[in-house]
Amino acid sequence: xxxxxxxxxxxxxxxxxxxxxxxxxxxxxxxxxxxxxxxxxxxxxxxxxxxxxxxxxxxxxxxxxxxxxxxxxxxxxxxxxxxxxxxxxxxxxxxxxxxxxxxxxxxxxxxxxxxxxxxxxxxxxxxxxxxxxxxxxxxxxxxxxxxxxxxxxxxxxxxxxxxxxxxxxxxxxxxxxxxxxxxxxxxxxxxxxxxxxxxxxxxxxxxxxxxxxxxxxxxxxxxxxxxxxxxxxxxxxxxxxxxxxxxxxxxxxxxxxxxxxxxxxxxxxxxxxxxxxxxxxxxxxxxxxxxxxxxxxxxxxxxxxxxxxxxxxxxxxxxxxxxxxxxxxxxxxx
Numbered sequence: 001x002x003x004x005x006x007x008x009x010x011x012x013x014x015x016x017x018x019x020x021x022x023x024x025x026x027x028x029x030x031x032x033x034x035x036x037x038x039x040x041x042x043x044x045x046x047x048x049x050x051x052x053x054x055x056x057x058x059x060x061x062x063x064x065x066x067x068x069x070x071x072x073x074x075x076x077x078x079x080x081x082x083x084x085x086x087x088x089x090x091x092x093x094x095x096x097x098x099x100x101x102x103x104x105x106x107x108x109x110x111x112x113x114x115x116x117x118x119x120x121x122x123x124x125x126x127x128x129x130x131x132x133x134x135x136x137x138x139x140x141x142x143x144x145x146x147x148x149x150x151x152x153x154x155x156x157x158x159x160x161x162x163x164x165x166x167x168x169x170x171x172x173x174x175x176x177x178x179x180x181x182x183x184x185x186x187x188x189x190x191x192x193x194x195x196x197x198x199x200x201x202x203x204x205x206x207x208x209x210x211x212x213x214x215x216x217x218x219x220x221x222x223x224x225x226x227x228x229x230x231x232x233x234x235x236x237x238x239x240x241x242x243x244x245x246x247x248x249x250x251x252x253x254x255x256x257x258x259x260x261x262x263x264x265x266x267x268x269x270x271x272x273x274x275x276x277x278x279x280x281x282x283x284x285x286x287x288x289x290x291x292x293x294x295x296x297x298x299x300x301x302x303x304x305x306x307x308x309x310x311x312x313x314x315x316x317x318x319x320x321x322x323x324x325x326x327x328x329x330x331x332x333x334x
Contacts, residue, residue: 002072013051050078138175
């Protein structure tokens with residue numbers, strides 16, 4: 001099968017440089033490993049830049065079938081180039097052009113990327129999430145929020161702008177940093193002291209829940225991971241435990257609320273839910289990542305390895321899940 005792996009690396013393929021630039025990008029090594037995995041699965045794979053020239057490239061690589069059936073599929077790894085809701089851009093282009101793709105639709109990415117909307121959706125379902133406020137100045141009432149609080153941009157990912165604020169007097173500056181640097185609202189939520197767990201989900205309908213991963217902070221303070229921390233992790237694997245050693249009853253609750261979060265945010269094919277378990281054993285959903293990382297040190301492939309997947313089998317399973325969603329059958333073997 002023809003599979004176009006779409007990513008964003010060269011940001012020159014736009015009409016104008018206008019709007020907030022994307023902070024997130026897959027590394028070339030990860031993308032090339034993905035292409036190799038698809039080739040190992042028997043597919044004809046092509047690496048494509050997710051920019052204004054993408055549709056012309058796809059039309060040449062996977063021309064329309066005489067019966068108007070798509071002749072290929074996109075493995076979407078595009079984080080976007082600029083502007084708002086950047087994860088939605090490539091899926092929206094593909095929807096318009098009639099090209100199937102892996103992962104969430106523009107709706108799913110948009111809901112998951114808007115942390116405030118995502119929290120409201122899951123809260124309405126009774127899924128526990130930390131109390132929060134949305135701020136533009138930092139002088140708004142904090143209501144019943146208890147300090148310390150976490151301050152982060154409403155629409156960013158990979159922990160961009162994440163700050164832990166312990167004193168009310170420092171909140172205004174923290175919010176101003178978010179609004180100035182990212183041109184968006186700040187999400188201010190109660191900090192949950194406790195264990196941090198990641199739940200990797202694969203599929204649609206009846207989801208496969210991969211083995212749980214726990215971020216091990218050791219003696220480190222504060223017990224959270226910022227964007228700067230993740231840049232250092234590029235050369236040093238994060239300390240993680242997989243499968244996480246968690247009581248079976250709590251593990252069941254984590255799986256259930258992660259699945260509820262996935263469906264509430266209209267995600268498709270795969271996602272990762274990030275949670276905290278406080279010192280009383282109560283779980284809280286922090287957010288959902290509709291495009292979880294696939295690098296060697298990322299938690300999603302770590303969970304997949306614990307489930308018995310090689311990187312190649314994971315990538316090809318992700319492709320098969322999307323094909324099943326579109327066509328009702330797995331990818332036929334040659």
